[in-house]
Amino acid sequence: MSELAKQECEACRADAPKVSEQELAVLIAEIPDWTPVVRDGVMMLEREFKFKNFKLALEFTNKVAALAEAEFHHPSILTEWGKVTITWWTHAIHGLHRNDFICAAKTDELLSE
Template sequence: MTYDPRMGYDPDRKLSDGDVQARKPAGWWGDDGRLWREVTFDSYQAGVDFAVRVAALAEEQNHHPDIFIFYRRVRLNYFTHDAGGVTERDIQGAGAVNGLLGE
């Protein structure tokens, strides 16, 4: 999204549910003010390795998702606490995670 002074666009503003549904990357879900995705791997170690790569990406972006590891499944939740919901930074973070997955 680009800056348009007529809209008073603020990149940290909370997106509407409609915006989240329209803009969420493939494989992601939006509900209850969160953007989330769950990925299943062939082994526990593969899931942990993925979580570590997501953590490194989050450090680069200075925007950190919640990461949950459930044996071979990894769930990621993006949510901007200051805005009280999903923002443009969450959408960008989710897209970058898809890049890690080769999507």
């Protein structure tokens, strides 16, 4: 289990600091399969997971949903035949917070369950 995946999300307020460029470089190295993307001026973390069929993709979607509820931090989830795209960002600050990297690392851990 990665060091990030061992951490817990903290409550995040609208005045919480966004991840700096330096922090981004360090944190993204810990989750190399994730890509920072910018949509509507908001930086997010995104990863596409591939599966053999829709049933497996849906099972993974449900695991991510359970993780999101447990952490009280909710991503965008797009479930399609054979793939699931997960996008993490912090709505309250319109950008990336450490919580997003923690949840991305925890999402990666779900593949080994």
